Amino acid sequence: MRMYTSEITPEMDGKVVKLFGWVHEVRDHGGLIFLVLRDREGFAQITLPKKVVSKEVFNTARSLKRESVVAVEGKVKAEPKAPNGFEIIPDIITLLNEAEAPLPLEVTEKVPAELDTRLDYRFMDLRRPKVQAIFRIRHQVMQSVREFLSKEGFIEVNTPKIVSTATEGGTELFPISYFEKEAFLNQSPQLYKQVLMGAGFEKVFEIGPIFRAEEHNTTRHLNEAISIDIEMSFTDHEGVMGVLERLIAKICEDINQKCSKYLDLLGIKLEIPELPLPRITYEEALKMAKSKGEEIPWGEDLSLQALKAIGEEINGYYFIVDWPTDAKPFYVMPHENRPEISKSFDLMHSWLELASGAQRIHRYDVLVNRIKAKGLQPESFGFYLDAFRYGMPPHAGWGLGAERLLMSLLDLKNIREAVLFPRDRQRLVP
Numbered sequence: 001m002r003m004y005t006s007e008i009t010p011e012m013d014g015k016v017v018k019l020f021g022w023v024h025e026v027r028d029h030g031g032l033i034f035l036v037l038r039d040r041e042g043f044a045q046i047t048l049p050k051k052v053v054s055k056e057v058f059n060t061a062r063s064l065k066r067e068s069v070v071a072v073e074g075k076v077k078a079e080p081k082a083p084n085g086f087e088i089i090p091d092i093i094t095l096l097n098e099a100e101a102p103l104p105l106e107v108t109e110k111v112p113a114e115l116d117t118r119l120d121y122r123f124m125d126l127r128r129p130k131v132q133a134i135f136r137i138r139h140q141v142m143q144s145v146r147e148f149l150s151k152e153g154f155i156e157v158n159t160p161k162i163v164s165t166a167t168e169g170g171t172e173l174f175p176i177s178y179f180e181k182e183a184f185l186n187q188s189p190q191l192y193k194q195v196l197m198g199a200g201f202e203k204v205f206e207i208g209p210i211f212r213a214e215e216h217n218t219t220r221h222l223n224e225a226i227s228i229d230i231e232m233s234f235t236d237h238e239g240v241m242g243v244l245e246r247l248i249a250k251i252c253e254d255i256n257q258k259c260s261k262y263l264d265l266l267g268i269k270l271e272i273p274e275l276p277l278p279r280i281t282y283e284e285a286l287k288m289a290k291s292k293g294e295e296i297p298w299g300e301d302l303s304l305q306a307l308k309a310i311g312e313e314i315n316g317y318y319f320i321v322d323w324p325t326d327a328k329p330f331y332v333m334p335h336e337n338r339p340e341i342s343k344s345f346d347l348m349h350s351w352l353e354l355a356s357g358a359q360r361i362h363r364y365d366v367l368v369n370r371i372k373a374k375g376l377q378p379e380s381f382g383f384y385l386d387a388f389r390y391g392m393p394p395h396a397g398w399g400l401g402a403e404r405l406l407m408s409l410l411d412l413k414n415i416r417e418a419v420l421f422p423r424d425r426q427r428l429v430p
């Protein structure tokens, strides 16, 4: 029976175990060989004193190339000097697949490599325990999202990624050919999740790819990202902000509880944010930025410099609310008493935008006017607009970038660290 390295303890002294994994390191001291075996859970020291193990096993160990795949069967021996307090004295070592040498990339943490090289040989890079830790935590984040939203009554849906209409009329779209028609990769599930409110689901969520033809190369933009989206009927922006902040707190709690091993590996201590999260208005944000020498004219989006200035003032998670209506997409609901600002919000972590959301316009005529005011053609939104003509409830929602969320949780400096195989302006392979 195969065991993981993490399942073995010094108390199992004398027990025979079988391990599978990679040859992380071989240290040959002549009469004594140390073989470090790595599996997805950690490491085990395989100790081969020449006088104790068979000649065949000793010679096999001596000839092993690093990163080869092996099976090791042997006895557990309690050894206070070994990592984790045990070593394995092997009876059998089977070479399952030999790795070529030299390796294209170091798996031990001894030689740091450039991110580009790491991404070129991502399959090797991903073997590094610290890199694996990111994706083990990512898995838990997704589990927590599904569990939390399901408990809150949301159902998971999937909407088309091949579409004929630009979500927000922007230019950041990848065109594709769809038989004899032109189509695009969807930049957001926005229109579809709103249509699903018209379909009577009331609470939906989607975890799926969004595609954005961003020309610029930044440490926080990808051309293919994963978005966690919700849409909810009979509520307003405040209602869905509540869902979002509770979700963030729940994710932090779950990660702390269930991923402490991986947090330790990454040297991260997660603080559970206190709720409700701080809220500042767009206008307060402008003032904070201005006090630090970053002046933004009213109505414009906050620049990265402005956000960095604000991020110096507010730590952790917070909302920026009441954005100018014209700075947001056509579907955001203006405030009744002050229509130049909208019932919209961004969730921030320091300077980084994690999510955008709003209460949506649910009245057909108002929506058509907003589409026109943005210089877009209502005709190209036919299927979307139809859903507003026959009983559309008031509704609100948000979209949360999964990779940005991971950046904020794990203090990653580049969004590419949070993606197995990132797509950016230069990178289409692997």
Ligand code: ATP
Residues within 6 Å of the ligand: 212, 214, 220, 221, 222, 223, 224, 225, 227, 353, 354, 355, 356, 399, 400, 401, 402, 403, 404
């Ligand atoms: P930004 O201003 O930071 O480029 P945005 O306002 O254009 O983001 P939204 O359309 O509001 O992005 O999308 C909702 C969320 O999806 C964002 O808050 C972010 O977390 C994520 N997201 C959007 N675009 C990207 C991208 N190119 N790469 C990674 N994540 C993205």
Ligand code: MG
Residues within 6 Å of the ligand: 346, 353, 355, 356
């Ligand atoms: Mg946004």
